[in-house]
Amino acid sequence: MSGARADRALRDGTDTVLPRSRLWAAGGRALTHSGLLFGIVVVLLATLAAIAPQTAARQDPLAQDIGNRLIPPAWMTGGNPEWLLGTDHLGRDILSRVLYGSRVSLAVGLWSVAIGGPIGLLLGLLAGYRGGVMDVLVMRLVDLHLAFPFVLLAMALISILGPGLWKMVAVFSLTSWMLYARTVRASVLSLREREFVQAARAMGARSGRIVLRHVLPNIVSTLVVLLSFDVARIILAESALSFLGLGVPPPTPSWGGMLSEGREYIQDAWWIAAFPGLAIMLVTVGVSFFGDGLRDLLDPQFDTLENRSARR
Amino acid sequence: MPNLYIRQVLQSAFVLLNVTIVVFVLIRIVPGDPVRLMLGMEASEDAIQAARAQFGYDRPLHEQYLRFVGGALRGDLGHSLRFRRPVGELLMETLPATLELAAAAVGIALVLAFPAGIYAAVHRGSVADRVLMGGALIGQAMPIFWLGIMLITLFSVKLGWLPTSGRGSLPQLVMPSVTLSTYVMALLARLTRSNMLEVLREPYVRTARAKGLREALVVHKHALKSAALPIVTVLGLQIGALLSGAVVTETVFNWPGIGTLALRAIQQRDYPVLQGVVLVSAVLFVVINGIVDLLYRFLDPRVRLA
Numbered sequence: 001m002s003g004a005r006a007d008r009a010l011r012d013g014t015d016t017v018l019p020r021s022r023l024w025a026a027g028g029r030a031l032t033h034s035g036l037l038f039g040i041v042v043v044l045l046a047t048l049a050a051i052a053p054q055t056a057a058r059q060d061p062l063a064q065d066i067g068n069r070l071i072p073p074a075w076m077t078g079g080n081p082e083w084l085l086g087t088d089h090l091g092r093d094i095l096s097r098v099l100y101g102s103r104v105s106l107a108v109g110l111w112s113v114a115i116g117g118p119i120g121l122l123l124g125l126l127a128g129y130r131g132g133v134m135d136v137l138v139m140r141l142v143d144l145h146l147a148f149p150f151v152l153l154a155m156a157l158i159s160i161l162g163p164g165l166w167k168m169v170a171v172f173s174l175t176s177w178m179l180y181a182r183t184v185r186a187s188v189l190s191l192r193e194r195e196f197v198q199a200a201r202a203m204g205a206r207s208g209r210i211v212l213r214h215v216l217p218n219i220v221s222t223l224v225v226l227l228s229f230d231v232a233r234i235i236l237a238e239s240a241l242s243f244l245g246l247g248v249p250p251p252t253p254s255w256g257g258m259l260s261e262g263r264e265y266i267q268d269a270w271w272i273a274a275f276p277g278l279a280i281m282l283v284t285v286g287v288s289f290f291g292d293g294l295r296d297l298l299d300p301q302f303d304t305l306e307n308r309s310a311r312r
Numbered sequence: 313m314p315n316l317y318i319r320q321v322l323q324s325a326f327v328l329l330n331v332t333i334v335v336f337v338l339i340r341i342v343p344g345d346p347v348r349l350m351l352g353m354e355a356s357e358d359a360i361q362a363a364r365a366q367f368g369y370d371r372p373l374h375e376q377y378l379r380f381v382g383g384a385l386r387g388d389l390g391h392s393l394r395f396r397r398p399v400g401e402l403l404m405e406t407l408p409a410t411l412e413l414a415a416a417a418v419g420i421a422l423v424l425a426f427p428a429g430i431y432a433a434v435h436r437g438s439v440a441d442r443v444l445m446g447g448a449l450i451g452q453a454m455p456i457f458w459l460g461i462m463l464i465t466l467f468s469v470k471l472g473w474l475p476t477s478g479r480g481s482l483p484q485l486v487m488p489s490v491t492l493s494t495y496v497m498a499l500l501a502r503l504t505r506s507n508m509l510e511v512l513r514e515p516y517v518r519t520a521r522a523k524g525l526r527e528a529l530v531v532h533k534h535a536l537k538s539a540a541l542p543i544v545t546v547l548g549l550q551i552g553a554l555l556s557g558a559v560v561t562e563t564v565f566n567w568p569g570i571g572t573l574a575l576r577a578i579q580q581r582d583y584p585v586l587q588g589v590v591l592v593s594a595v596l597f598v599v600i601n602g603i604v605d606l607l608y609r610f611l612d613p614r615v616r617l618a
Contacts, residue, residue: 143323144330146549147594151556152574156338156590159578236455240560243457244575256455263461263564270465277458284453 036293042286050106053099059083061100061253065091070269086271088261094271097253098279104247104254105283107165108238109231112172117227120177121219124184129192129211138181145178151240158246165248168241172234183226187219221298228291232284239280255280317606324602331594332384336377339587367391384591390584392577399588402573407592409479410569413561414554416489418547421497426540429504434531436509444501451498456557460491460564477566488565492557496550503546507539514538541612548604555593 049056069091072078076086085094127138154171161167191197192215200210241247242256250257255276262273347364348355364370367390368379383389389399428448432441467487468476475484511517512535520534521527559571566572570589577585 143327144334146552147327147331147597148590149552149555149593151559152590152593155574155578156586159586160341232453239455240457243560244563259458259461266461266465267469273461277455280455280458281450281453285450288449288453
């Protein structure tokens, strides 16, 4: 794979390095890339909802109002514009809970990647560049990690650690860095043999300098794309754990938790479960588009005319 | 050549060895004494000591580990703290249900994803391509438990066509297996499409076309074969995702498989059962992937003859 990629890069005369002019071009193309634009909008909206939910939420997400329980969304008969997306079994405003619920999903997704990413990068660099014992160790850990179903392993760890937002972050960063390390290692292995790295070595550059100046800049874009995809994966896993009752304890609103509550009322109030699910989907699709778009822009493999036409 | 097979088996065995260590450590770092949990708060100190000796919890750790591995090799996975039954028995009761669900899901995924991916690749850029790939993207981004709940709302609550839960009849299998299949289906469809696109550019496909072969023949005989091969490997690696999905799907539909068992074990702090479920699913993954690797070597002449 990496060999084929290097071949293609040679054939097309493209390189994995991004000169400044190309970066500007990439920035310009971002505005015309509809997928990326959609991703950016969704990510911005979700971030806004997480930072300042009170701007759009008209109700306290925790305020119960038993007199107004199970009110359908505003556009249905019996709906009330006061509760745009209806209320749940305790009379809480669904819209407010969905908006506040973004906090848990985004916090877990972003923090897990922010902690796991650098660990994976560091160990992947060490394994790929140094090789030897480090390499064997990291790769065996990856093999071992792959053998466990992700959600089941996370469930088992949470059942030991106990539920909570930071414990979820711990579990997800602990179980994700290996995947990043593997990708980084693979890129380093192919970069190590490339001419410009060989040249640097021939000129007497020390390992640290080669890794920092020549290897790292060529890995960053791959890693950023991988991490942005992984935010989506972790948000999905977090919602699954919350759904199973192993996430952030109630009454804190989380999308998975809302879904699990809504499941009990599926006979008479579909909207309790429907909207948090749509929120999860929108955010994961948005983040995936964001990652896809980033890859189109940053990865020169997709930058050739041939590939651009292939993707149209 | 036989060297490769031996290496493969040794590698799998090595991973399995590490799996047992992880699983063993996992249950030992649980806060609280498992024996005390099992006997309850009011148990006397003597009874606790006796039970601890009976289950071997009073032995040194390395001895406990060897007993655990030795037992596991003979099919003895310890005793459930809540059900007061051997974990092996519980697994034998629930595993077939999970395998049935997973097999049905993979079957649905294969039957639909291959044609969809091939069609999208051949008609690249068409409306159908965009619709199929958009659907695949959503399928990958959708929380499957949400899909399950929405299917229940539509087909059970509103239309009354399918039962909401349980196992035993074909109608009961429909919604859980469709739910579980979505992720794998979406992944396979996207992969088939991109592999086909890649292969369709290969010189030998151009040659086949230049010979004047019909397009259908080119696609199905020449391109599909090499495009399908890498998918075998990916499918093997998706076993983990499939089992993760099964845990969630089973919960939504009250499907009596190992996922439901695992969740109950967690809720009731029945750690030996949880240990058994994790161990069995990891073994399943390693064994299936070992077979897939061997199969791949056998199927792909480039690797076989290398």
